[in-house]
Amino acid sequence: MNAFDQKLGEHQLKLRRGRVETLQVNVGRKCNQACRHCHVDAGPWRTEMMSEETAQRVADWIQTHRPAVVDITGGAPELSVHFGFLVQIARGAGSRVIDRNNLTILEEPGFQDLPDFLAQHAIEVVASLPCYLPDNVTKQRGAGVYEKSVRGLKKLKRGWLRPRPAVAFGLQSLWARRFPGPQAEIGNGFIARAFPAPNHGN
Numbered sequence: 001m002n003a004f005d006q007k008l009g010e011h012q013l014k015l016r017r018g019r020v021e022t023l024q025v026n027v028g029r030k031c032n033q034a035c036r037h038c039h040v041d042a043g044p045w046r047t048e049m050m051s052e053e054t055a056q057r058v059a060d061w062i063q064t065h066r067p068a069v070v071d072i073t074g075g076a077p078e079l080s081v082h083f084g085f086l087v088q089i090a091r092g093a094g095s096r097v098i099d100r101n102n103l104t105i106l107e108e109p110g111f112q113d114l115p116d117f118l119a120q121h122a123i124e125v126v127a128s129l130p131c132y133l134p135d136n137v138t139k140q141r142g143a144g145v146y147e148k149s150v151r152g153l154k155k156l157k158r159g160w161l162r163p164r165p166a167v168a169f170g171l172q173s174l175w176a177r178r179f180p181g182p183q184a185e186i187g188n189g190f191i192a193r194a195f196p197a198p199n200h201g202n
C-alpha cells in the first residue's frame, strides 16, 4: 500500500473515479502569438501538432464516451488542421465545445470565416487578456495585441457573441506580482474601454 492509500485508510476514505465530464484536448503548440507567460511555450515556430491518427483516436473516444464538454486548446487550437473535424465530431456527440481562443487568431489570414464557423456550431469561446489596460497587455503579449484582441472580440460580437469579460483578467498578477482587483470592476473597466458608448452593445 502506498503512502497515499495508507492516509486515505487512516481517515476511512475511499476514492472512486467518477464519470468523465470534460475532455480537454491539446491539439498542438503552434500559436500565432508568443506570450511571455505561456505555460506551454507556444509560438509561431512550434511544429509539435496533433497527428491525424491521434485526432481520429480522440474522435473515436468522444463518440464512444460522449463527454458533457470538449475543451479544445493549444497553442492556438484553430491552427490545427483537425480543429474543425474535432468540433464537428464533438457537437455531433452532443458535447458542449469550448474553443480556447486568443482573439488575435481572428485577424490572421485564412481565419476570416472563423466567427461564422464558431457561431454555426454554437461553440463557447473562452478568451483571455492579461489585463484590461493596453500597456499591460503589450508588456506581456507584445505590441498591437490589445488592439487586435479587441477587434477580434468585436468580430465575434457582431456574429453572435455576448462577451462576459469579467472572467478574463486573472493573469495580470503574473507580471504585476499582485492579485487582480474585483472582477466586476475590471470587467466593467474593460467594457468601457473596448466598447465605448455610443457603440456599446453593437
Ligand code: SF4
Residues within 6 Å of the ligand: 031, 032, 033, 034, 035, 037, 038, 039, 040, 041, 042, 043, 074, 075, 076, 102
Ligand atoms: S496566446 Fe495562449 S497559447 Fe498562444 S502564446 Fe499566448 S498564452 Fe501561449
